[in-house]
Amino acid sequence: MTDILILTHVDYCPPGHLAAVLEAHQLDYTVVRSDLGELDGYDLDRPHAVAVMGGPMSVNDDLPWIGAEVAALQHIIQRDIPLIGHCLGGQMIARALGAPVHRMPYTEVGWQPLVRRDKASPNPWLTHLPSEFPVYQWHSDTFGLPAGAEWLLSSPWCPNQAFAWGDKVLALQGHPEMTEALVTDWLRDWAHLLDETQASQQGLRQMLVDLPARVAALNRVAEGFYRHWLQLAFGDLRQPACPAA
Incomplete structure (x- = not known):
């Protein structure tokens, strides 16, 4: 009953807090590594909800599994299954819906303020959110808005931070x-990629200030997205104890 598919693309971009939320609800889920070919042969008519995580590659890279994942997402969208994408996952959804994905002239990294763009008609994906709030970023590509999409969020460095398509698709x-x-692991392993001379990037020390409180607030943002995604798939769920970060 609770078949949930999570697509991942590298070992250091796991489901993270999403897994904690699903486990708190006692919901089973399957994690598939698309980049290792694990999506091949998977029954795409089985899942009732799908999430797509991040990764360091670009949708525009010449990798054979990218086309296979885009085709899989098109099948999921045609089935009208609740679908949520994170970073590369959001870009994959945009590509599946026919929108371009392109390189930005800089990399956006750190705790960036997002602004809601749905003020005239509040979108159900954002009902738990204030007009402005921070979300952690690390990306050099960005997506365009597919035809028929609703623009939901923007940041100072990346206008297209989120869109909804129909009532069951959210790309972040x-x-x-x-x-x-995850934050501390990324900053330990990938600090050599940071360039603090870029205004679009926070410094390493700045990203670690008040980290527990920042992550706790981010968890609440994520839980609102995941709660709506799960309600679309399974109806109202019993409110679990707060999952650990």
Whole structure:
């Protein structure tokens, strides 16, 4: 009954807080590594909800599994299944819906303020959110808005931070799934990629200030997205104890 598919693309971009939310609800889920060919042969008519996580590659890279994942997402969208994408996952959804994905002239990194763009007619994906709030970012590509999409969020460095398509698809450019461990691991392993001379990037020390409180607030942002995604798939769920980050 609770078949949930999570597509991942590299070991250091796992489901993160999404997994904690699903486990708190006692919902079973399957994690598939698209980049390792694990999507091949998977029954795409089985899942009732699908999430797509991040990764360091570009949708525009010449990798054979990218086309296979885009085709799989098109099948999921045609089935009208609740679908949520994070960073690369959001870009994959945009490509599946026929929108362009392109390189930005800079990399957006750190705790960036997002602004809601749905003020005239509030969107159900955002009902838990204030008009402005921070989300962790680390990306150099960004998506265009597909035909028929609703523009939901923007940041100072990336206008297209999120869109909804229909009532069951949400594409996010940021990383609401981050945990304290993921933030510290990324900054330990990938600090050499940071360039603090870019105004679009926070410094390493700045990103770690008040990290537990920042991640706790980010968890609440993520939980609102995931709650709506799960309600679309399974109806109202019993409110679990707050999952650990």
